């Protein structure tokens with residue numbers, strides 16, 4: 422529960438010494454309440470004040486950081502629905518390998534995971550994790566496979582076994598990888614907690630129902646270990662969706678800490694049904710999955726899931742932007758035509774794609790428009806003859822191209838005169854309103 426400024430002030434020394442940069446302790450407390458300051462700025466804050474404030478401002482879903490550099494982040498969610506604010510850390514996708522798989526299948530899968538990259542809206546996205554599952558009784562083989570997966574792919578692992586001794590040995594073998602041990606039961610908790618703690622891994626825990634899981638997380642937290650993931654047990658997709666929703670609702674709406682952890686789900690459809698697995702993964706991405714383990718590598722499935730995940734986890738408050746600059750589409754020469762559009766990612770990718778489709782090479786001038794689309798940017802005064810002309814001048818466009826003809830989007834034909842005034846010596850062409858018509862425009866007007 423968030424504290425008010427007055428409640429926070431009672432925890433501070435009240436000496437008004439100003440060392441935190443605020444004139445009074447109350448002013449500093451107000452900043453803390455608004456999350457515009459950090460308690461570490463007060464050198465005299467007591468341990469009790471730090472503890473109380475730390476707990477009060479902890480996100481309802483705990484942050485778990487994985488990987489050798491802790492760069493894979495899960496949890497820290499604060500809302501149930503994306504439109505309320507934003508989702509923070511996206512569902513991590515992992516591919517499973519079993520220690521009973523044929524060696525050539527394992528090698529091929531690891532290579533596929535290592536090399537898989539998909540580009541979406543200017544971002545290169547790969548597979549986040551590898552799950553290594555022990556199906557055999559051979560601890561040594563399991564440990565060796567974990568080492569091999571880590572050395573080949575260099576991404577955090579999910580080590581999965583029902584044998585706590587094998588998990589502990591594998592945890593030690595990949596120490597420093599910032600992986601997950603899966604999954605501790607109340608019986609194996611002590612041994613696996615020690616293995617996770619000593620080797621700097623997180624621990625997934627499981628129990629037959631939510632009541633037992635709640636007791637389990639509370640006990641581990643009391644014992645001093647809190648890097649946990651929840652591996653819910655369910656018998657169907659609908660049950661999985663229901664449990665994910667109950668846990669997340671309890672954590673966010675009731676600030677119920679024993680269920681405030683990211684989840685870990687292993688998908689395994691009956692008869693290895695790819696469609697069923699995909700529906701399971703879609704459910705995890707849309708409804709609160711922390712890590713989702715896919716049973717096999719399928720690039721088409723991954724492309725769909727990653728695209729969906731980008732949509733769900735894009736911050737609706739921040740338009741996706743590309744860097745403002747002069748882009749080369751194809752292999753333009755100095756006398757190639759110049760087009761201009763805004764730096765809203767979607768607009769940029771559509772326009773550059775349509776220019777590419779037309780078969781010509783061209784320059785695409787993309788000024789800073791705060792990620793707005795053409796009409797919005799124009800209405801906000803960010804995409805005018807003055808701003809485009811200034812940007813062209815700032816990047817010395819005249820020195821980079823010899824062509825002096827620029828094509829503006831048809832929706833802003835009204836800026837053509839102003840743009841010619843601000844780009845002396847340039848002729849402005851009004852292009853089509855719809856980017857889909859660029860190809861025919863280029864063929865009719867520029868070829």
Ligand code: SF4
Nearest residue numbers: 437438439441446463
């Ligand atoms: Fe008060 Fe601490 Fe700021 Fe000094 S540094 S004014 S004690 S909050």
